Amino acid sequence: MATPSTDAERSRDPRDRPLGRLVLIVAVLAVAFLSARACQSSGDEISSERAVELARAAATFTPDRTQVRLVQRGLPPRAYWGVSLYDVGPNDAPTQVEVYLVDRATGELIRP
Template sequence: MPTPLPGDTRPAPSAPRDLRDSRLFRVAALAAVLLVALLVSRSCAASDRQVSQERAISIARAATPFEPDKVQIRLVQQGIPPRAVWAVSLYNVGPSDIPTRVNLVLVDGRTGVIVPR
């Protein structure tokens, strides 16, 4: 590096910056990591559930000893490692909309088999 002359006000030349120090690289690397995480999470979640909501309801209806008035269904994760399970509530309601008879059936989200409680 040459010695600056007296009265020279130009800034001294700086060393080239490493690619990892650039702001553009950092933003691109963060975007790439987030994209990979999104793709992995979507592929893992989609492969766990093969039984549809409608199929789970029909399996639960067949296992219920009465004809239900209403049905509620939700997808829950159960166990370690987590496994998708449809929790199907089938129930009858009385005159004031209070449930009189309730049956809860857990249907495996992969196989469609009724899970024992």
């Protein structure tokens, strides 16, 4: 029976060694982290609070309440803030309603 030489043992694939596996895992995690950072938004978007300010400035009345939601429109999807401004009557039913779309990237106000 022949025993393997030391050179044959040293020529194992780096993925078979514990240190090689660790290096490979760290490399994959680094690539995933950098990819996630590259796909992240720039942070220059209009906030929901700013969208409400823009819609209130364009409103024809002074609303009692507001609702804000993020709306995706188009292909590829583009983000808009949907801002509803409304007054309520004595039975909490809306009496006046205005709805605006605020482009999250530019701040452009759209009245649908």
